[in-house]
Ligand code: FES
């Protein structure tokens with residue numbers, strides 16, 4: 001990914017807590033009703049699984065009894081019940097309460113519970129709600145209408161671990177000057193409008209088809225808070241949709257995932273003609289970004305000039321998610 005060896009570059013970020021929002025912790029096909037998937041995000045250990053009704057669910061990985069990791073040793077889920085590997089207490093996967101203690105019977109109190117996180121499945125992602133003070137969700141994630149309307153194929157998925165300051169990753173889209181100076185595009189993209197939506201932000205671009213490698217007619221970007229985004233590119237007879245998520249692992253690193261959907265043109269070969277160059281270009285630009293972003297610092301008072309793009313506008317928007 002980068003030619004520079006990762007070096008410890010701590011304390012480049014002002015925040016003490018992650019922004020509230022919907023964080024991708026798995027892809028939908030990775031999650032099942034007969035296996036606990038352990039993941040490590042947001043400075044926490046979590047498990048992801050499906051309940052008996054088939055819904056994806058995220059829970060704290062630690063058993064409230066004595067702190068065993070529920071997916072360690074032979075910890076498992078069967079018939080909707082999570083069985084802790086340590087003393088075999090059983091937990092209801094959908095509600096979280098304890099349903100059986102093998103040597104003490106069924107607990108009377110329903111308050112003896114696993115910590116469950118509100119979970120949604122959207123556009124191939126399993127999203128968990130996080131709020132630094134534990135408050136309930138106050139908005140829903142963006143769900144692509146384009147992906148629901150037409151037939152698409154998931155062309156490929158790419159994953160990177162980045163040490164960029166977390167709040168700078170999506171801000172990067174509003175730094176239009178770097179698109180010419182770092183990526184070598186011939187023209188800066190023009191944002192026609194930025195509108196607040198219940199799920200976050202909608203950005204509409206004005207496209208100059210001559211300045212593009214691909215002949216794009218339309219580009220729309222939808223943000224889910226400051227944790228995920230959806231980019232829809234439409235051309236003549238083709239469309240691509242990037243479902244992008246960024247989830248902090250800890251204070252110093254996050255996982256960025258891009259899933260490229262291609263509108264199904266009927267055959268693998270034709271889909272590949274669209275998907276391959278898009279994936280190559282996108283991957284190239286992401287990796288170019290990380291060569292700089294992974295080592296940068298978040299400046300609260302950057303010295304911006306005319307032509308730098310709507311960076312402050314994005315920051316004003318993003319601020320509402322930092323509780
Ligand atoms: S630690 Fe889980 S049952 Fe004891």
Ligand SMILES: [Fe+2]
Pocket residue numbers: 172178179183285289
């Ligand atoms: Fe970039």
